[in-house]
Amino acid sequence: MTRWVVERMETALDRFQLGPVSLDLSPGSAVAVLGPSGAGKTTLLRTLAGFLHPRQGRILRDGVDISRWLPEERGLGYVPQGLGLFPQRTVARNIRYPLEIRNASDAESRTRELLERFHLSALADRYPSRLSGGEQQRVAIARALAAGPSLVVWDEPWQGLDVVARYELGQVLHDLRETDRIPMVVVTHDPSLAFSVADSFLVLHEGRVRDQCDATALLRAPSDAFAARFVGFENVYDADALRGGAPGSFRTWLRQWAGPEGIAFASPDPSAVAPGGPLWDTVVRSARPGPTGVTIESRCDELLVTLRVAPPVTPPLPAPGTRLRFSLRPESLLALGPGASRGVAI
Amino acid sequence: MGESVPELNPAGESGPPVARRRWRAGGLWTGLQVVLSASLLLLFLLPIVALFTYAPVSHIFGAASNVNVRAALWLTFLASGVAVLAAIVFGIPLGYLLARRAFPGRGVVEAFVALPVVIPHLLVGLGLFLLFIPGTPLFRFSQSIGFPVYDTIWGVVLVMVFVSAPYTVLASMLSFRAVDGRVLEAARSLGAGSAVAFLTVTFPLALRGIVAGLLLSWARAVSEIGGLLVIAYAVYPGGLYTGPVTSTISIYIYDEFQGGNLSGAAAVSSLFLLMAFALFLLVRVGERSGWLPWHRGELAP
Numbered sequence: 001m002t003r004w005v006v007e008r009m010e011t012a013l014d015r016f017q018l019g020p021v022s023l024d025l026s027p028g029s030a031v032a033v034l035g036p037s038g039a040g041k042t043t044l045l046r047t048l049a050g051f052l053h054p055r056q057g058r059i060l061r062d063g064v065d066i067s068r069w070l071p072e073e074r075g076l077g078y079v080p081q082g083l084g085l086f087p088q089r090t091v092a093r094n095i096r097y098p099l100e101i102r103n104a105s106d107a108e109s110r111t112r113e114l115l116e117r118f119h120l121s122a123l124a125d126r127y128p129s130r131l132s133g134g135e136q137q138r139v140a141i142a143r144a145l146a147a148g149p150s151l152v153v154w155d156e157p158w159q160g161l162d163v164v165a166r167y168e169l170g171q172v173l174h175d176l177r178e179t180d181r182i183p184m185v186v187v188t189h190d191p192s193l194a195f196s197v198a199d200s201f202l203v204l205h206e207g208r209v210r211d212q213c214d215a216t217a218l219l220r221a222p223s224d225a226f227a228a229r230f231v232g233f234e235n236v237y238d239a240d241a242l243r244g245g246a247p248g249s250f251r252t253w254l255r256q257w258a259g260p261e262g263i264a265f266a267s268p269d270p271s272a273v274a275p276g277g278p279l280w281d282t283v284v285r286s287a288r289p290g291p292t293g294v295t296i297e298s299r300c301d302e303l304l305v306t307l308r309v310a311p312p313v314t315p316p317l318p319a320p321g322t323r324l325r326f327s328l329r330p331e332s333l334l335a336l337g338p339g340a341s342r343g344v345a346i
Numbered sequence: 347m348g349e350s351v352p353e354l355n356p357a358g359e360s361g362p363p364v365a366r367r368r369w370r371a372g373g374l375w376t377g378l379q380v381v382l383s384a385s386l387l388l389l390f391l392l393p394i395v396a397l398f399t400y401a402p403v404s405h406i407f408g409a410a411s412n413v414n415v416r417a418a419l420w421l422t423f424l425a426s427g428v429a430v431l432a433a434i435v436f437g438i439p440l441g442y443l444l445a446r447r448a449f450p451g452r453g454v455v456e457a458f459v460a461l462p463v464v465i466p467h468l469l470v471g472l473g474l475f476l477l478f479i480p481g482t483p484l485f486r487f488s489q490s491i492g493f494p495v496y497d498t499i500w501g502v503v504l505v506m507v508f509v510s511a512p513y514t515v516l517a518s519m520l521s522f523r524a525v526d527g528r529v530l531e532a533a534r535s536l537g538a539g540s541a542v543a544f545l546t547v548t549f550p551l552a553l554r555g556i557v558a559g560l561l562l563s564w565a566r567a568v569s570e571i572g573g574l575l576v577i578a579y580a581v582y583p584g585g586l587y588t589g590p591v592t593s594t595i596s597i598y599i600y601d602e603f604q605g606g607n608l609s610g611a612a613a614v615s616s617l618f619l620l621m622a623f624a625l626f627l628l629v630r631v632g633e634r635s636g637w638l639p640w641h642r643g644e645l646a647p
Contacts, residue, residue, distance in 0.1 A: 046531075049531070049535050050534075050535070051531055051534070070534075070539070071531070071534040071535050072534050072535070072536075072537050072538055072539050074535070076535060077535060077536075078531060078532065078535035079532070080528040080531055080532055081528065082526070082528050083528075083532070084526070084528040084529045084530075084531060084532030084533075085529070085532075086529060086532075086533070086547060086551075087529075087551070088550050088551060097533070097536055097538075097546070098536040098537050101536070101537055101538050101542055101546065102537060140532075143532075143536065144535075144536070146536075147535075147536045147537050
């Protein structure tokens with residue numbers, strides 16, 4: 001079992017700078033890399049894979065510095081966005097590729113094994129363009145495993161998959177972690193899948209590490225508006241959104257509790273007014289029923305506020321333009337950013 | 347049935363119902379496309395029909411057994427084959443360089459590659475003539491290494507490479523550029539070094555475009571006449587060519603025409619056309635049957 005350690009790695013790409021990033025990837029660990037577009041997620045993966053060289057810091061594989069090694073020497077399975085399947089090769093020949101170029105004597109049997117493991121035997125002679133998104137993902141991971149990697153880095157594995165395929169892929173990745181004990185770095189935008197696969201999170205913003213923590217810490221104290229939205233907060237306001245507002249208004253009230261990166265709170269229930277907090281008037285824009293109750297989009301002091309009425313809900317749903325009142329206790333607010341009083345909401 | 351029509355025209359306007367008018371507009375648009383396309387196709391087709399009409403089959407067979415025609419055809423195929431080989435050896439690497447490597451002045455080189463396509467080909471011949479004029483260093487050099495240019499197959503090859511290689515360079519460049527970089531990165535991380543990744547991934551994926559470029563190069567090479575009129579009007583045996591004194595097929599046909607032998611010119615032209623068609627057909631059949639090793643995933647039914 002191989003251990004990968006990234007020590008204060010910095011990468012420069014044109015004018016973009018990533019890092020410093022530090023990671024400890026022991027066997028069976030999985031890191032989800034989060035961040036908005038342009039945060040440096042792909043740059044991080046491409047540096048790990050050897051397509052970019054770090055300007056500073058080191059990448060250690062079992063203690064050996066491989067920062068300057070070529071991609072083909074690293075023993076790392078890189079699955080790029082779009083998967084990078086070979087369109088001119090069938091499924092079986094895609095999977096056999098890493099074995100072919102190594103002249104592996106067990107190429108046939110190993111390919112067959114992987115086809116069976118990933119339920120691809122029936123599709124062995126098909127070309128990638130004739131596969132569904134989920135099937136293509138399975139080919140990509142089977143091919144990466146054929147090379148015997150000691151680390152798998154995966155850029156947006158769930159991109160373009162339907163709900164069922166996403167669930168199945170989650171199972172595959174879970175299996176990979178539990179059975180093969182191969183450490184993984186996964187870039188994703190999907191919170192539920194990230195939480196199901198990863199045990200730690202790296203939040204990037206404009207090339208800098210905003211947050212690096214385990215799942216519970218991320219849920220309790222997301223570092224900024226992006227991380228707060230990612231973990232599922234529906235009411236998230238950054239510092240810009242909270243500017244302005246008359247004295248005594250909702251925005252002014254929120255601002256006094258906000259951190260440097262803004263504030264977040266879970267959707268309040270207008271039918272259950274909490275004692276001890278001020279009451280705010282809001283105007284309904286739309287309401288839709290769902291498995292967790294009725295979600296109401298409303299506008300309060302020029303801010304969009306999501307409310308949620310817990311089930312059981314009795315019809316009719318509030319019509320657009322209806323005035324509702326909700327209350328928020330300061331304890332239910334989550335200040336965002338470094339130095340903010342965090343971790344009170346959950 | 348008759349009552350359903352007015353529903354399509356709720357405003358109660360006089361004239362045809364909306365659906366029918368739309369259909370008519372759509373029909374007009376399609377008709378216009380068909381007429382315009384057919385006109386161009388006719389322009390392509392009619393001169394060929396005229397050639398075959400002017401040359402009865404017996405004349406075409408006659409041309410095929412004529413020693414002089416055979417010599418001209420052999421020279422043309424030989425020289426164009428060497429020119430295509432040169433395009434492969436020199437043009438594909440240049441196309442790869444332009445597609446995949448960043449270097450200062452790449453845009454200028456890219457524009458420069460396209461230059462031979464736009465230069466009138468008589469000027470190409472004149473330029474090469476002046477370059478290899480007796481007494482110049484290049485003339486002496488070409489003589490000393492056994493590649494004399496005037497009225498030899500090497501002169502023919504030189505002109506053909508000049509006018510035809512750009513098609514291979516440009517097609518290769520576009521094809522290499524179209525190969526998804528992420529596919530290459532996947533190959534590298536799977537253990538393929540850069541050379542192996544090129545041979546197993548980049549080249550097979552780009553091959554289709556490269557072959558298309560080579561076909562264009564070959565077609566351009568065999569149809570060349572302007573430059574050859576200056577450099578190698580008559581070709582004497584020497585080098586690769588050991589037959590009788592002859593000229594390329596384009597010059598041969600031109601001479602027949604100039605000499606007033608219209609039916610002879612048409613017969614040789616038809617023969618040459620048939621051979622060119624056969625070659626293109628062979629490539630198409632190869633493509634359809636899948637024995638040309640490119641991008642089968644896209645072609646699979």
